[in-house]
Amino acid sequence: MNTAEPRSWTGRAMPRLEDPAILRGWGRYVADVAAGDDCLHVRFVRSSHAAGRIRSISAPAHVTLVTAADLAGLHPIRAVLDRPDYVTVATPILADDVVRFVGEPVAAVLAPSEAEAEDALDEVVVDIEPLPAVLSAEAASRRDAPLVHDTEFPGDPNTVVDGRIHTPGFDEAVASADRIVTVQVGSSRQSAMPLEARASHAAYDRATGRVTLHATLQMPHMTRTGIADCLGIPEDDLRVISPDVGGGFGAKMTLAREDIVVVHLSRTLRRNIAWIETREENFLGAWHSREQVYDIEGAFSAAGELLALRGDLVCDVGAYSCYPVTFGVEPLMAMAELPGCYRVREYSVRSRGILTNKCPIAPYRGVSRPVQVLAMERLMDVAAAELGLDPVQIRRTNLVGEFPHRTPSGLVLDDASHLETLQLAADMADLAEFRERQRAAREAGRYLGIGFSSFAERTGYGTPAFAARSVPMTLGREEIATVTPGAERVICTMDPSGGVTLRIGASPHGQGLRTTLSQVVSDALGIEPSSVRVIDSDTDTTPYGWGSFASRAMVIAGGATLIAARELAERLRVLAAHRLGGLPDDIDLVEGHARRRDTGEEIALRVLARDTYHNAQLIPDKGQPALEAVGVYDPAGTFANACHVAEVEVDPDTGEVRIERFLVAEDAGRLVNPAVVDGQIHGGIAQGIANALYEELIYDERGVLVTTSLMDYLPPTVAEIPPIRIAHLETISPASITGAKGVGEGGTIGAPAAIANAVSDALAPLGIGVFHLPATPHRLRTMIRQASRTKEAAS
Amino acid sequence: MKPSAFDYVRPLSLDEAMEQLAIDPFESKVLSGGQSLIPMMNFRLARPERLIDINRVPGLEGIVPGQDRVTIGARTRHLAVQNTGLQGPLGSLLRTAAAQVGHLPIRTRGTFGGSIAHCDAASEWCLVARLLDAEMTVRSTRGERTIPAADFFQAIFTTAMEPDEILTSISLPALDDHHVTGIAEFARRAGDFAIVAATAAVKIEDGVVTRARVCLGGVSEVPWRSQAAESALLGSAWSAGAVAEAAAAAADEVDPPSDSHGDADYRRDLVRALLPRALNTAGAGS
C-alpha cells in the first residue's frame, strides 16, 4: 500500500492533452470535413456599396444563384434586449431590397469546387442604386442623418442603445473636487482575426431528413437554436458540431447569416453544402469591434483621490445587431464596468451604441474593456502628472482594497488583490532603477518610457449578470425572444472499466479546457487525467450549454464539473463503504482506488464500476445501476485582476515603438494549470499589443473597407512580441467554487493601456500623450514632428 | 482565395521554356519562386491561363564573380544570396539586403530574378539593381538582349521585358574596397515589404566622396535614384553631417505616395532617417 500523500492534479502545469494531435497536424477542422466530400461549395456575393437599394441581381443561366427571393419563409435574425432604450433591428438572412454595409451578403452562388464558385462569383451582376451612407457614430447621430434602418429611434437618430447612470451625490462630489482632469480616448476598429476564418459544412441525411452542421463555433447549442428559429424548424432537425477550431476570440460566438444559408440550402437541395470563408470575406463581413470614443472627466482631490467620474461613451456598432449578445454588448459593458478596479464613489455616465453603414460589431476578446482600461489608466497618469504624483502612488490611493466592494453601477467586486498586484508589478519593474536609465537615455537623445495598467477582469458570470443588462419592459414580452446566458451543465459518467467521460455544454476552442477539466475530475475521483475523456461541442452528445466566451469556461463549466465529480465521488464512497465496511466519510478516493482511511483496506474503482453496471444486485439502497452525476453551476461572477507594466523605447525619427519588457502581476485565483493560464495571458497580451500598435480596420470616405488582407491589417508576429514575465498571486474567492477565476481576456484588456502609458511616458519631454490606439509609427511620428515644430517656433 | 483555372507546364531546358512561352505569351506567366505570383493568382489579381515553371531549367542559379562584374542567375534563391561568400562591399550589401527580404520560408523559395521581374518599388533587389546600374539579360525564341536597370523598371509591376522573354541573369558591378555600401529600411513588422527603404554605395578616396549612388524604395512607382542625394554627397568630405545633408536633400526631392501605412510627409521623414542608417554613420564623426 502506498501511503505517500497523493499529489493534487490541480495546480500542476501538466502538458495539454489536446496538443499532440494538433501539433502533428491530426486536428480536424471544418475544411477537413469538406475536403473530399462530394459537396457543393458556396461563395457569397457581397455588397460593394455602404448603403443602397438593390435594383437587380443577375447571372448567366449556368450559374446557380441564390438570392433573398429564394429564402422566402425564413425569419430574419432578431437580437433582442429587454430595455426601453434598446432598438431592435432585424437582420435579413441575405440582403433584401437594401444593403447596409460593404461586404453584406446579397446572394450566394453554388459550384462543385471553391475555385469554380469563385469563377461564378465573377459572373454575377448586382445593380445597386447608392443611397447616402453614415460612416461615423458622430455623423449618424446628428439631426437629419440618414437612417441605417427604417425604424423608430426613441432618442437620437440611429441610436440603438442609450444607457445612463447618475449617482445622487455626483454633482456635489464634483463641486468639492480640487481638480477636474479630462481625457478623450479612442480605439480604431479591430477584428479578432482568428487564424481559421469562418467555415461550415452541412451534411444532409436522406434517411432522416436531418442536417448535421459542422461549423467553427464557440456556441454550438446557441447556434442550433438560432438557426432553427430562423428556419422555423424543430431544433432536433439539426445537429451542430464544432470540430477543432482555429481560434475564436469572440468572432465565432455570433450567429452567421452565411451558416443559415448553408443549412437552408442543404435542406432544400438535399445536398451536402460547404462554405469556407476567405480571409477577404472575413475582413469584410465577420464582425468588427471596438470603434469607440470615450470622453472622461475625473474629479480629484489634491491628494489624488478620485471623487467622481463622468463618462460619455460612444460605440460605433455598425449596421446590424449580433445574436445572441446584441449590439448592446459594447456600450452596456463600458457603462457598467468603466470604474474597473478603482473606488469610484460618484458616477455619471452616458453610453451609446450608434448604427453606421459599416460591418456590425460583435464581441472580441475583452469587448469594451481594453478601451475602458485605456480610459482609466490614461486618466490616472494624466492626473498624476497634473497633481505631481507618482503613477504608482495615485493608483494606490484609488484602488479598491476592501471586499466585497459595490461599484456605482451595482457590480460587486469579490475578493481580489489590486493593491498587492500593483506592488508586485512595481517591485518587478524596479521603478527607481528604470528612472535612472530613462534619465541617462534622454541625455543621449533616446526616449524610454514605462507604463502601468491596473485592471479588474470580470469573468465567469452567469444568468444573474446577463439578466442585469436588461431593464425589463412589460409590453410585448411574449413575442420577443430575449437571450440571457447562462448556466453550464455537465454530465460526468464512470463507465464499467472505471474510465470517466465528462460531457460539457461549454465549447473549448484552443483553451485547453479538456486538460484542465480532467485535472479537476481527477482530484475529485482520485484518478489520472489520462483516464478522463471530455466530450464537447456536439449538440447530439452534450448537454445544452452556452459555450466558451467571456472568460467563463473554467469558472462555470469548471464549477459544474466539480459539482458533478464530487457527487460521483460521494456515490463511489457509498458503494465502497458498503463493500469495505465503515462510513462513506471514512473512504478516500486515491490512485484509482477507494480506500478506508482507518484500516487501509481498498477496492479498485473499476471493480466498483463494473459491479454497478453488471451486478446491480450488489448495489445498496436500491440505487441506479449506473455511475453518473449531473452538475449545474450558474454563478454571479468573479473578478480576476492584474497589473501590467510595459517598458518601451520610441524611435523619434521613425515613430516606431519597441517593447523592451512586459511584466505581469496576475491574480486569477486558483491556478488549475499554471501553464494553461500563462498561455492565455501570453496570447491575450499579443492581441493587446496588436490593439495598441498594429491592427486597424480602415474605411475610406465612401464606406469601402481598404484593409482587406494581411498586407494591410497587421497582426504582430512572434518577432514583435517581447518576452513576457508573469508573477502570480492566488486570491481564493468564495464567488467561484473551484477557486479559479477566468483569465481568458485579461492580457488583451490590460496591455493596450500599459503600452499607451509607456509611450506617453517616453514622449513626455516632447509633451506628447497617446490617447488613440493603435499608436502607429505614422501617427507617432506625425505628433513628434508637430511637437518639434512647436518647440522650434517657441524657441 | 482560389486561382482561376490554368494550365501548367514544366520545361526541362531553357529552349523548351522559351518555346512554351512563345506559344501564347500574353496569357502565360513564368513561374519562378511563386512567392509573388501565386498570392496574386489567389487574389485573382493575376489570371494567367498557362504557367511555365522554370524550376527544372538548368543553368539559372548561382552567383558567379567575374573580372569587373558579378553575375547572378535569375533563379538564385534569396537564401542563397543571403549565404553568399562573395567578398567586398558588394557581398556585404547583398547579404544585408537578402536578410531583409520577407521571412525564411519566403527566402527559401523566392528568387532574385523573380523579384526583379516582378518589379515592386520597395523590393530590395529592385533597389540594389537600380542602385548599381545592373544589367538584365533576357532571352526569347527571338534572341537575347541586355537591358540596363535605368530602362528596365518602368512602372509598378511593369518592366521593359516583352511577354515572351525570360530573365536569365542579372549582372552587377564588382565594387572595390573604397566603397561603403548599405541598406536600411522601415517596415511595420519583421519580414514585411518596406514602407521606405534606402540603399547606397559610396566610394571614398582620401576622405572624399568620389562616387555616390543612392537609391530609395517606397517613394515612387519604381526604385528612385536620388540625384539630389548623390550630388550632395559627391565631392564632399565623408562625414555623418554630409550624409545627413544628403538625406535631407533626398527627402525634399521625392514626391512619395500616401497610403494606410503612411502619408507623403511620413515617407519623407523616413528617407531622412534611413539614409544615414544605411551608411551606418551613427558612429562616424560629424
Ligand SMILES: Cc1cc2nc3c(=O)[nH]c(=O)nc-3n(C[C@H](O)[C@H](O)[C@H](O)COP(=O)(O)OP(=O)(O)OC[C@H]3O[C@@H](n4cnc5c(N)ncnc54)[C@H](O)[C@@H]3O)c2cc1C
Ligand atoms: C509574406 C511575404 C513577404 C515578402 N516580403 C518581401 C520583401 O520584404 N522584399 C521583397 O523584395 N520581396 C518580398 N516578398 C516577395 C518575394 O521576395 C518574392 O519571392 C519575389 O517578389 C518574387 O520572386 P519569385 O521567385 O517568388 O517570383 P514569382 O512569384 O514566381 O514571379 C513573380 C513575377 O515575376 C515573373 N518572373 C519570375 N521569374 C521570371 C523570369 N526568370 N523571367 C521572366 N519573368 C519572371 C513571374 O511571371 C511573375 O510575374 C514577400 C513575399 C511574401 C509572400
